[in-house]
Amino acid sequence: MNSDSHYDVAIIGAGPCGTTAARYAAEECSVLLIDRRKTIGTPVQCAGFLPKYDELEELMPDADLPDTFGYPASCAYTETRYQRFIAPTGDTKEFGVEADVLDRKRFDQYLAERAVRAGADLRIGTRVTAIDGRSVEIAGMWGSHTISADAIIGADGPGSFVAKAAGLPGVEDDPMGVAHAIAYDMTGVEIDNEAIEMYFGRNFVPGGYAWIVPHSGTSANVGMGIRKAMCEPGVTFRDYLHRFIEEHPIASKKLEGGKVTSVIAGMVPVGGALRKTCAGNVMIAGDAAGHLIATNGGGIPTAMVAGKIAGETAAGVVNGRCDIEEYESRWQREIGMQIRTSVYVRKLMDGMMRSDPMMTAVMNMISPAHTKALQRGQLPDAVKRLLVGMQRRLG
Numbered sequence: 001m002n003s004d005s006h007y008d009v010a011i012i013g014a015g016p017c018g019t020t021a022a023r024y025a026a027e028e029c030s031v032l033l034i035d036r037r038k039t040i041g042t043p044v045q046c047a048g049f050l051p052k053y054d055e056l057e058e059l060m061p062d063a064d065l066p067d068t069f070g071y072p073a074s075c076a077y078t079e080t081r082y083q084r085f086i087a088p089t090g091d092t093k094e095f096g097v098e099a100d101v102l103d104r105k106r107f108d109q110y111l112a113e114r115a116v117r118a119g120a121d122l123r124i125g126t127r128v129t130a131i132d133g134r135s136v137e138i139a140g141m142w143g144s145h146t147i148s149a150d151a152i153i154g155a156d157g158p159g160s161f162v163a164k165a166a167g168l169p170g171v172e173d174d175p176m177g178v179a180h181a182i183a184y185d186m187t188g189v190e191i192d193n194e195a196i197e198m199y200f201g202r203n204f205v206p207g208g209y210a211w212i213v214p215h216s217g218t219s220a221n222v223g224m225g226i227r228k229a230m231c232e233p234g235v236t237f238r239d240y241l242h243r244f245i246e247e248h249p250i251a252s253k254k255l256e257g258g259k260v261t262s263v264i265a266g267m268v269p270v271g272g273a274l275r276k277t278c279a280g281n282v283m284i285a286g287d288a289a290g291h292l293i294a295t296n297g298g299g300i301p302t303a304m305v306a307g308k309i310a311g312e313t314a315a316g317v318v319n320g321r322c323d324i325e326e327y328e329s330r331w332q333r334e335i336g337m338q339i340r341t342s343v344y345v346r347k348l349m350d351g352m353m354r355s356d357p358m359m360t361a362v363m364n365m366i367s368p369a370h371t372k373a374l375q376r377g378q379l380p381d382a383v384k385r386l387l388v389g390m391q392r393r394l395g
Contacts, residue, residue, distance in 0.1 A: 007032040007121075008318040009311075010136050010149035012128050012162050014040055014112055017286030017303035017310075018155030020068050022115035022122075024311030025153075029318050031120040032147060033112075034138060038125040040112045041105035045266030047183060047213040047221045048077075048102035049196055050300050055098055059293075059301060059376045063334040066308040068111055075107040076100035077215040081194045085371060087363045088201035088356035090250055095368040099196065101213055101221075102300075128156075131165035134281060151314035151324070152282045155307060158267040160288035166279045171290045177271015179208055179297060182237045182264070183223020184245075189258040191220050198296075199251060200359055204244045206230040207353055208297075212251065222255060225268055225297050230353070270294040272343035273336065276328075281317070283327045285310040291331070293338060293377045294346040302339065306331050342377035348387040362390060 008029035011018045014037075022033040051059060053069055078101050084094040116122050126140030134148045154162025158171050158178070171177065191197075191214050199210040207230030213221040222245060226237055245255050273290040277283060285291060286303035293302060309330045316322035352358045366374070370383045 005146065006030075006148045008149065009151045009153065009314045010034065010147065011120075011153040011155060011311075013155035013157060013286070013288070014115075014122065014124070015108060015155060015157070015286065015303070016068075016111055016300050017288075017291075017307035018153065019108070019111035019115045020066050020304045020307035021153050021155060021285065021311035021314070022120040023068060023111070023118045024066070024308050025314045026115060026118035026120040026311075028315040031115075032149070033115055033120045033122045034126050034128060035122075035124050036127045036140070038141070039105075040124065041108035044104045044262070044264050046104065046181065046264070046300070047211060047223060048104045048107070049080075049213055049298065050100050050102050052098040052100065056301050060305060060335055060338060062337070063305045064308070066304050068114055068304060071107060071110055075103055075110050077103050077219075078193060080196050080214065082196070083372070083375065084192075084195045084197045085363060086197060086199045086250060087360040089360045091360060091364060093363060093366075093368055093371055094195065095372040097196070097372065101215060128161055131162065131282075150281060151317050153310045153314060154282065154284040154288050155286045155303075155310075157287045158269050160284055162282060163284045163288055166282040166284070168276055168279055168282070168284060169274050171269035171271060171274065171288065177269060177290075179225040179227050179268040179270050180237050181223060181225045181266050181268050181297070182241050183211075183221050184241070184260045185215070185219070185262040185264065186222050186255065186258040187219045187261055189218055189220050189222075189255050191218070191254050193217070197251075199244070199248065200353070200363070201248075201356055202230075202353060202359075203356075204248055205240060206232070207350065210241075210244045210248075210251070212254065219261075221264070222251075222258075223264065225270075227270075268292065268297045268299070270297060270343070270346060273331075273339045277331070278324050278327050281324065283310045283313065283324060285331075291335065291339065293375075294342040295349075295377060296342075296375050302335050305335050309334065338377035341379050345374055345377070345379055345387070348391055351391050352387075358390065362387070
């Protein structure tokens, strides 16, 4: 532990975004990485789907990908080859996606180890209680302290304390832009271990989709992302998940007899990146900034790219090479287009999701290649014309 109370960079949040930021900033600076959890990687808050490196290059063609994507095989439960969409009618459409299903605890701990090896100090079981300029008050397992930092990175997720302290907007301010994810790890299920399955239908998952993500053998993560504004009155998120597991005409047959081994829950910001992500000496990144592909709720790749940019910018600020606004221009250039496009598509699809026949029609009219493009936050012209035309007919 650095005996001095001053660090060049303080990073709050040791998920994939914060640990990647720490790994890059620590190449040049003294870095303190803070996380309120006593064990990195727990509790798990997502299904852990991460496309392979070649897929990530196509997903984010303008991004300089961090080397932390080169993780060991022990960080993954299994590999998958396909994504499969199941329409409300049961019609299916699939396309190839080479991906890993991550063991998030191992993956996050690997990233934390990379940050520490690069020179960052890691302080777990520690909360940030106040930020005032360069002063950061912390409290936790090692008592209460005040440290100073020339640059501060908030990678502390939706509802970011760092964002609030810096007077930046929060991703939770738009109710239609926030999805709530709930999932079970299950064992004793009969699934396709090569495919990620995504199910649609307003009776089971309004304003979102349900998923079956294989872990290996007869184990899987089964869950859904739902926006409260589109739910039936009096029906909870867990009610919808149980309805899907027990009553869906296709999924229930695969999940019959399965036993729940853990519960996963979290908030997913699908409203797009915030209009302002830096102020003073503070940057926010990852879920705290809305760095997420809204069409699929995937946030690990964009969070890690944003973390790399934040860490490199922090080092540049400390060493006088750039000002903090460089962070915003860089992430906009590298991942901004994909995020903006995915939000536009999500808003177009919101209208379709209110009608199962309409949703089925759209899914049947879009080719597998174009479906894959939509999942990447891309919008081919032919699909745009189709979606805009159907949106107009819906009024």
